[in-house]
Amino acid sequence: MLIRNATLADGRVRDVLVDGETIAAVGEGLDADGDVVDADGKRLFPGMIDAHVHFREPGYSHKETWTTGSQSAAAGGVTTVFDQPNTDPPTIDAASFEEKARLARESAIDYGINGGVTEAWNPEELFEEPIAALGEVFLADSTGEMGIDADLFEDALEKAEEAGVKVTVHAEDATLFDEAATERDDGRESDALASTQDARPVNADAWSAYRAAEAEIEAIDRACTVANGLDSEIHIAHTSTPEGADIADEAGMTCEATPHHLFLSRDDLEELGTFGRMNPPLRSERRRDELFERLIDGTVDIVATDHAPHTREEKDASIWDAPSGVPGVETALPLLLEEARTGTIDYERVRDVTAANVADIFELSNKGRIEAGNDADLVLFDPDASVPIRGEALHSKCGWTPFEGRDAVFPELTMVRGTVVYHDGEFGEGDGKNVRE
Template identity: 40%
Template sequence: MHELVVEDAMVSFDGEILACSIGIDEGKITRIAKVLKGEEKYDARGRLVMPGVIDSHVHFRDMRQEEKEDWLSGSKAALYGGVTTVVDMPNSDPPTFDAEAFKVKQTVAANRSMVDFSLNAGVGDNLPQLPQLWKLGALAFGEIFMAKSTGGFSIDEPALKEALKAITLMGATASIHAEDEALHEELKKSLKHDPSSSIHSKLRPRESEINAVEAAIRLARETRVAMHITHISTSRAVELISREGITCDVTPHHLLLTMDHWDRLGSHAKMNPPIRHDSDRNALWKAVNDGSIEVLASDHAPHTLDEKNLPVREAPSGVPGVETMLPLMLKAVADKRLPLQRLIDMTSANPARIFGIEGKGSFAAGNDADMVFVDMAKVRQITPAGLHSKAGWTPYRGFEAIFPEAVMLRGDIVLDGKDFYAKRGTGKFIPGKGYKRLSDVLKMARAGKRT
C-alpha cells in the first residue's frame, strides 16, 4: 500500500492518453498502474496530469532588485503556472560570477522559494572562479552574453573561447545568449534618429542572432563544449543549430508575438532578442513541432510597470512569463498547433536531460512526485490582475490560456483550485554535476579515513 495514490489520472504515455493511478511514497513516484491502494488518496477527477514543468530560464531578481521580483513572488507565480522547478540566470544584482555571490543567492532562494531551484553561474572576466562555482553546485554556465543585455554583461570571442575550454574540462554545459554586440553598436549610430515603435527590433536585427550563432557554433567545434543556445528567434539560427547537435530553447513570446505587436504593446514587447516577423515565428513553430527545438523556456524577466511604461529606447528589456508559459502552450495544444506530448517533452523530460536535473522531468519510478492537474476544457483570458508576479503587467493581456487547476510538489498538493498551500522556504536546491562529484570525492575520503 502506498502512502498516497493519485486516482483517475489521465496521463500521456508517448502521446497516448490513458487512465491510471499513480503511487507516491516519501514524495517520490513509486508505481503507475490502473488501480492502486493508498493510505491517502487524491482524486484527479479525470483531469490531464502532467509532470511538473521545469522552466530552465528565469530571472527571479531579488536582493538589490526586489522591487521587480523576489524568490517568494516569482515562485508563487511559477506554481500558479504549473512550474515546479526553475533555473535562475546569473545576471542578478549582485551577479553570480563568484563563489560569495553564488552562496548569497542560494541562501536567499532557500529561504524564500516555494519551488525547487537550480542556479546557473555567470561567465565574463572570472575564468579562475569557474571551477569553484561548478563545485558549489552551478547547474550550467550562462546565459553567457555575447552582447550586452540586462545587467550590461558581455564577453568577447577570445575570452569566450577560453571560458568554453574550461567548461569543457569540467564536463559542464555552456548556455549562450547569441547576439552580435559589434553590429548593435553600428546600428545605434545609423538609426539614432529613427522614431519608429519597432526600433528595438531594428537595433538588434535577425542578422545579429545569426552572426552570433555562427560564431558560437565555430567555438563549440573548436572547444568541443556541450553547448545550449537560449531563446532562439530566427529561422536561420534554427537551421544552423539543428545541423550541429547543439540544443536550444524557444520562448512563448517569440512564438506568439511579432513585429505587428509593437504598435499596441510598445515597451511591453521589448526583450532580447526582440520579436521578429511572421516568417521567423512560423519557422519556430515548425521547429517546435519537428523536434529541432527541444526546450520551451519562459525567459521570465520582470521589470516594474513604471520602468516598462518608458519610451522603447529607454525601457529595460524583458517580459514576465513564468506563470503564463504553460497556460499559453496548453491553449496551443487545444488549438492543434502543438501535440501534447511535444509540450510535455519540451517542458519536463528534455530540460531535465539536457541540463542534468536529477529526479525531475518524468513520471519514472524514483522521480519526485511533481504534477500538474489540468482541465483542458477550462479556457480563460489572461489579465494582469489574475497573475502573481510583482511585475503587475503582461504582454499577453487578453490572450486565451488554460491554467492548471492543481499542482503537486514532491508529493504535497501546493495549489488546489483557489486554495494555495505552499510555504516560503520549502523549495529544494538542485545542484549540478560538479557538486555531486565533489560530494562523492568527500564521501570516499571520509570512508578511507574510517578504514
C-alpha cells in the same frame, strides 16, 4: 496520495501513486490509504522545468523575489526553475553564489542557480559551488556589462567542459546591430500596455530593427563553430529566429524558444509599446510562425520563459530607455496547453519541450517524466478549462503580462516532490531545494 484515472500526455489513463517525495507507482487499479484525487477527464503532466528565469534577487527585489517568482511559477505549473546570474551582485564567485543561495531558500519550488561569466569571474570558486549551469553567457558584448570577448568565451567553454557544467549562450553580435535604426523613431502614438495620462510617443518596432535578426543568426553560427572546435556542447538561449534554430540543430547543439518569441511578433508592438521590448527582440510574423513550426517538428528542443519582470513604471519610458524583458513563468505552460487543446501541437510534444527534454539536457534524471522512482513533480489540469489571461490575476510582483487577453489553460493543482504547492488559487507550504545538492 493517489491520483486516480488521470489522462497522461500520451493519452493513457492511469493511476499515479505518490509516496513521500516520489512517484511510487504508475498503473491501473492502484489503491492507497491516503488522500485520493479524482482526475477523471483531466490530464496529468510532469511539472514544467523552466531553464531560464530572472527572479531578480539579490539586488532588484522591487521587480520580483524568490517568493513571488516561485509562487507565480507554481500557479503556472512550473516545478523547477534555473535562475540566471545577472543579479546585483552577479553570481560569479563563491560569495555571490552563497548570497543568492540564501535568498533562494524562500522558493516554493525546486531551483538551480546558474553561474555567470565576466572579466571578474572566479571559475575556481564558482565550480566548487553546486551551480546548475553557466547561465546565459553573453557573447560579443551583447548586452553591455555582462558581455565577454572571444578569448574569454573559449576559456569559459573549456573550464565548463572540465567541470562537467552545461553552458547556455545569449547569442547576439552587437557589431551587427543597426545603428541607423536609432534615428528612425517616427514618434507615432502607441497604445502601450500600461497607458498613462501622459501617453508617450513611441515606435517600439525600432528596437526590433536595431537588434536585427542577422545579429542573432551570425552569433549562433559563431558560437556553435567555436563549441564544435573545442569539442564542447552549448545550449542556445531564447532563439528568436528559425534560421538560428536550424544552425544550432545542424551543429548538434540544443536550443530553447521563449513564449514571447513563439506567440508574439512585431505585429503586436503597436499595442504592446515598450512593454514588448526584450532581448533578442520580437521578429516578423513570418519568422514567428516558422519558429513555432520548428518547435513542433523538434528543431527547437525546449521552451524556456526568460521570465524577466520589470515594474510598469520602469517600462513606461521611451523605447531606448525602457528595460528589456517581460514576465512569462506563469503563462508559458498554459499557453502551450491551449495550443494543444485546439490541436496546433500535440500534448506529448508539450510535455517533451517543457519537461522531458529539459531534464535530459540539464541532467535532471529524477525529473521531467511521470515514472516510478521520479520526483513527484506533477501538474493536473482540465484540458477544456480555457480562460483569457489577465495580468491582475497573475502572481508575479510586476503585475502585468504581454499576453493579456489570450486564451490559456491553467493548472488546478501543482505538486513539487509530493507536496501540493498550488491548488485552485491557494498556495501550500512549498520547500524548494537546489537540484544540484
